[in-house]
Amino acid sequence: MKSVVKGFKPSKLAIAAVLLLLPALFSAIGFSYGVLVSCFASLYIIAVSGLDIDFGYCGQISMGHAAFFAIGAYGSVMLHKYLQLPILATMLIASVLATIIGAVIAYPASKLVFHFLSLATIAFGEIVYTLLLNSPGGVTGNAVGLFTDSINLFGFKINTYSRFYYFGLVCVGIFLLAKHLMVNSRVGRAWLAIRENSYAANGMGINVTKYKVMAFAVSAFYTGFAGAMYAHLVRYIGPDTFTQKQSVMFVTMMLFGGTGSILGPFTGAVLVLMITESLRAFEQYQMLIYGFLLLMVVVALPGGIYGETKRLIGRIAAKRKGGKAHAS
Amino acid sequence: MLLEINNLCLSFGGLKATNDVTMHMEEGKINGIIGPNGAGKTTFFNLISGVYKPDSGNILFDGKRIDGLKPFEINQAGIARTYQVINLFKKMSVLDNVMVGMHPRLTSKFFASLVHTKAEREEEARAREKAYEWLDFVGLKDYALEQAGALSYGQQRLLEIVRGLASDPKLILLDEPAAGMNSKEKEELNLLLRKILQKGVTLLIVEHDMKLMMNVSDKIFVLNYGKKLAEGTPQEIQANPEVIAAYLGGDD
Amino acid sequence: MLLQVLVSGFVIGCVYGLIALGYSLIYKASGMMNFAQGDVLTLGAFLGYTFYTLFGLPYYVALALTVLVAFVFGLFMEKFIIRKLISKNVMAIYVVLATIAVSYILQNTIQAIWSTKMLNYPQVFPVASVSIFGVSVQSQSIFCILVSFLCMAGLQVFMKYTRFGTAMRASAMNAKAAQACGINTSLSTGITWAIAAGMAALAGILLGPIYGVFIMLGSTIGRKGFAGAIMGGYGNLYGAILGGVLLGLIETLTASYLSSTYKDMIAYALLLIFLFVKPTGIFNERAITE
Numbered sequence: 001m002k003s004v005v006k007g008f009k010p011s012k013l014a015i016a017a018v019l020l021l022l023p024a025l026f027s028a029i030g031f032s033y034g035v036l037v038s039c040f041a042s043l044y045i046i047a048v049s050g051l052d053i054d055f056g057y058c059g060q061i062s063m064g065h066a067a068f069f070a071i072g073a074y075g076s077v078m079l080h081k082y083l084q085l086p087i088l089a090t091m092l093i094a095s096v097l098a099t100i101i102g103a104v105i106a107y108p109a110s111k112l113v114f115h116f117l118s119l120a121t122i123a124f125g126e127i128v129y130t131l132l133l134n135s136p137g138g139v140t141g142n143a144v145g146l147f148t149d150s151i152n153l154f155g156f157k158i159n160t161y162s163r164f165y166y167f168g169l170v171c172v173g174i175f176l177l178a179k180h181l182m183v184n185s186r187v188g189r190a191w192l193a194i195r196e197n198s199y200a201a202n203g204m205g206i207n208v209t210k211y212k213v214m215a216f217a218v219s220a221f222y223t224g225f226a227g228a229m230y231a232h233l234v235r236y237i238g239p240d241t242f243t244q245k246q247s248v249m250f251v252t253m254m255l256f257g258g259t260g261s262i263l264g265p266f267t268g269a270v271l272v273l274m275i276t277e278s279l280r281a282f283e284q285y286q287m288l289i290y291g292f293l294l295l296m297v298v299v300a301l302p303g304g305i306y307g308e309t310k311r312l313i314g315r316i317a318a319k320r321k322g323g324k325a326h327a328s
Numbered sequence: 329m330l331l332e333i334n335n336l337c338l339s340f341g342g343l344k345a346t347n348d349v350t351m352h353m354e355e356g357k358i359n360g361i362i363g364p365n366g367a368g369k370t371t372f373f374n375l376i377s378g379v380y381k382p383d384s385g386n387i388l389f390d391g392k393r394i395d396g397l398k399p400f401e402i403n404q405a406g407i408a409r410t411y412q413v414i415n416l417f418k419k420m421s422v423l424d425n426v427m428v429g430m431h432p433r434l435t436s437k438f439f440a441s442l443v444h445t446k447a448e449r450e451e452e453a454r455a456r457e458k459a460y461e462w463l464d465f466v467g468l469k470d471y472a473l474e475q476a477g478a479l480s481y482g483q484q485r486l487l488e489i490v491r492g493l494a495s496d497p498k499l500i501l502l503d504e505p506a507a508g509m510n511s512k513e514k515e516e517l518n519l520l521l522r523k524i525l526q527k528g529v530t531l532l533i534v535e536h537d538m539k540l541m542m543n544v545s546d547k548i549f550v551l552n553y554g555k556k557l558a559e560g561t562p563q564e565i566q567a568n569p570e571v572i573a574a575y576l577g578g579d580d
Numbered sequence: 581m582l583l584q585v586l587v588s589g590f591v592i593g594c595v596y597g598l599i600a601l602g603y604s605l606i607y608k609a610s611g612m613m614n615f616a617q618g619d620v621l622t623l624g625a626f627l628g629y630t631f632y633t634l635f636g637l638p639y640y641v642a643l644a645l646t647v648l649v650a651f652v653f654g655l656f657m658e659k660f661i662i663r664k665l666i667s668k669n670v671m672a673i674y675v676v677l678a679t680i681a682v683s684y685i686l687q688n689t690i691q692a693i694w695s696t697k698m699l700n701y702p703q704v705f706p707v708a709s710v711s712i713f714g715v716s717v718q719s720q721s722i723f724c725i726l727v728s729f730l731c732m733a734g735l736q737v738f739m740k741y742t743r744f745g746t747a748m749r750a751s752a753m754n755a756k757a758a759q760a761c762g763i764n765t766s767l768s769t770g771i772t773w774a775i776a777a778g779m780a781a782l783a784g785i786l787l788g789p790i791y792g793v794f795i796m797l798g799s800t801i802g803r804k805g806f807a808g809a810i811m812g813g814y815g816n817l818y819g820a821i822l823g824g825v826l827l828g829l830i831e832t833l834t835a836s837y838l839s840s841t842y843k844d845m846i847a848y849a850l851l852l853i854f855l856f857v858k859p860t861g862i863f864n865e866r867a868i869t870e
Contacts, residue, residue: 055673061673063676108855108856109856112855112859114672114673115607115613115672115676116810116814116855116859118613118673118676119613119806119810119851119855120851120852120855120856122803122806122848123806123807123848123849123851123852123855124848124852126803126844126845126848127845127848127849127852130842130844130845130848131845134841134842178442181441181442181443181444182441182442185436185441185442185444185448185452186427186431186434186436186441186448186451186452186455187436187437187438187441187442188441189420189424189427189428189431190428190431192417192420192424192428193417193420193428193431196417196418196419196420197415197416197417199415200411200415200416200417201417201428202398202399202400203377203379203399203400203403203408203409203411203415204400204403204428204429204431204432204491204495205400205403205404205431205432205495206400206428206431206432207398207400208400214438244803248677248680251673251677252677255673255674255677284688284691284692285688285692286688287684287685287687287688287691288684288685288688288689288692290684291681291682291683291684291685291688292681292685294677294678294680294681294684295661295678295681295682295685298665298670298674298677298678298681299661299664299665299668299678302668302670302671302674
């Protein structure tokens with residue numbers, strides 16, 4: 001906690017102010033749609049941060065994370081619909097459910113190397129999708145989907161986009177703080193070691209399987225909760241949201257911003273969301289442009305925008321340092 | 329006996345990589361393993377550290393069987409190792425590499441790490457201090473925050489050793505620690521090995537550099553074609569006609 | 581009834597086989613995974629349709645042309661995208677993403693050129709169906725099976741007995757050594773991707789007349805094709821064929837006799853089972869676990 005409070009600079013105050021006043025700023029410029037987009041941004045940030053824990057820190061790719069997004073969403077909606085549980089509780093329970101399922105899948109998956117892990121996660125994603133579309137007894141509403149309510153915080157209904165925005169902001173704060181704490185600890189070091197060299201990590205007394213499962217399960221919790229947020233923001237869910245394309249979007253957002261950092265997924269989620277929103281006008285060519293963008297990111301910016309920016313700043317700072325040394 | 333290896337056998341297909349090897353190593357000594365190329369030395373290390381499971385025979389560490397255990401379990405039991413090829417976590421900082429080495433001795437589990445309990449923060453602070461001490465031990469303290477991959481080759485080798493030491497092992501396996509070092513670095517290594525022994529860590533070293541081995545080892549085992557050819561003090565080994573015949577004429 | 585189910589199973593099995601062959605070829609030659617294969621299949625179906633209906637070319641000519649176009653596409657994709665990425669030494673995930681990007685671009689381009697409607701091939705063969713053991717079987721199905729097997733057999737002959745095929749196998753096994761022997765490894769890799777694309781397009785134009793032609797034709801087939809490749813042993817060419825055909829048969833039989841709602845899940849369930857339990861596949865192709 002101390003490390004968070006220490007860096008209290010004016011620029012950070014300014015950013016905090018903007019974040020807190022965002023809905024007001026949007027309506028001031030007559031762009032209230034921006035509030036909804038910001039709500040989406042908050043849940044995508046959480047979803048992608050989770051994926052980053054799994055991949056950016058522990059080195060396990062997942063091309064099927066939409067499955068957890070779905071489990072969180074459908075779990076929360078169905079628990080509320082069939083068991084009448086309060087929504088915040090259902091969101092948490094559904095996230096825990098996603099975590100458990102994630103842990104179960106992660107155990108055999110931890111033995112697979114990269115390409116085959118990606119196939120396994122794709123297969124898992126497809127299976128979940130098929131189950132959503134053809135659920136036993138139609139509990140998921142199959143192709144029609146399910147409608148649901150907004151979150152009810154002990155009487156305070158989060159039924160406007162502005163209210164959801166602040167809810168989302170708090171959630172982002174909590175989840176990113178948790179991520180920061182996790183990665184700067186013994187557990188985080190173990191994850192990084194596994195990503196760098198799992199063979200050596202094993203030799204260093206790290207139970208590689210246990211930590212891999214842990215990373216996967218934690219990321220499932222994050223993405224699951226984000227899915228639940230999505231469900232109660234839009235108040236309608238259908239299987240079409242939880243396809244392979246969604247999984248690819250998560251990976252894109254993560255790589256676009258930069259892996260292995262707190263702000264990387266943040267940047268990636270926000271930017272990709274902004275891009276896809278502005279492409280909505282070109283409905284027909286949306287996939288085409290998206291594909292080209294993806295290609296561009298892959299070819300030109302392998303570190304992601306945040307990652308590359310950090311590197312650039314680092315290089316400039318190093319040059320300056322070197323310059324000073326020369327001068328003296 | 330700290331480490332007892334009894335009738336250890338391992339075959340790859342038809343090749344007997346380790347052929348009925350028996351070695352007993354005392355605590356508090358520097359033990360060396362020498363042998364011509366292809367004698368099966370690294371395979372032997374892999375058997376001890378759990379990378380391979382022996383076909384038959386057993387390995388007893390401090391009286392308990394460790395053959396067949398997973399590498400991380402063997403590390404937790406008190407055996408550390410370095411590798412022939414440098415296996416550092418190159419993108420992590422030098423300090424973090426050492427702190428990863430401490431992993432089995434730290435106790436903070438998932439939830440403590442998640443919320444940074446007081447106990448966790450104190451343990452991390454102590455660990456950080458200890459890590460700096462370890463770096464000081466090998467003279468790498470000034471490089472603590474650099475990327476491990478940025479160090480020179482010799483420094484990386486030192487870091488590997490100290491990373492292994494960080495888990496407070498009773499026994500450390502060093503796989504060709506002098507590889508690629510110049511004579512000055514080898515002298516410093518010689519001193520470091522003795523310093524490690526003084527800290528109460530038993531050493532088992534595989535090396536090609538004869539001068540270094542004869543100089544630093546208390547006891548030497550000779551492997552050839554997967555079999556133990558001889559064992560004894562450096563003087564005994566140097567006088568052993570079979571060993572001389574096997575290869576002692578050529579190296580270094 | 582059973583015969584018809586078996587024939588359908590074989591038809592889709594051959595298609596899976598062609599796709600899986602492409603996957604295993606590419607993996608063997610460059611260690612990569614190509615997620616665009618399915619959409620190349622779709623492209624093949626559409627191209628074939630255009631050549632056959634709009635240009636009025638004979639079916640065989642349309643077939644050959646389609647495969648040729650796909651072949652060139654595969655060459656280009658390898659040269660301008662894949663090789664660029666490899667030379668930049670990026671993480672493997674980026675190459676995978678690049679192929680996914682290509683698949684999205686392909687999908688959208690096909691949509692832009694041909695529209696989202698479903699297109700139907702006019703009848704290709706003068707005799708729509710033949711009677712085998714008293715059961716009516718589509719001629720197109722028989723053609724599909726025959727041509728697929730011819731193609732697979734041809735590939736095996738090519739790989740084993742021609743100089744170029746041997747060069748490709750050498751490059752796949754050890755690129756540096758192959759280069760030292762004077763083999764143009766980048767050309768070999770390019771040709772490998774090209775052949776994989778050609779086979780995918782072939783599968784498309786063979787399947788088109790049976791299933792109809794629509795944008796998503798290849799996507800699911802492409803994804804499920806991985807199951808065929810894994811089942812046979814990823815990287816093993818015989819395995820890819822066997823795995824693909826097996827997959828097609830199991831899928832069709834299960835759908836007909838057990839339940840058709842979860843038909844799509846079968847391929848993925850098989851994929852997971854094999855990955856978790858027997859990742860080396862039926863032919864025990866070198867370990868893919870850590």
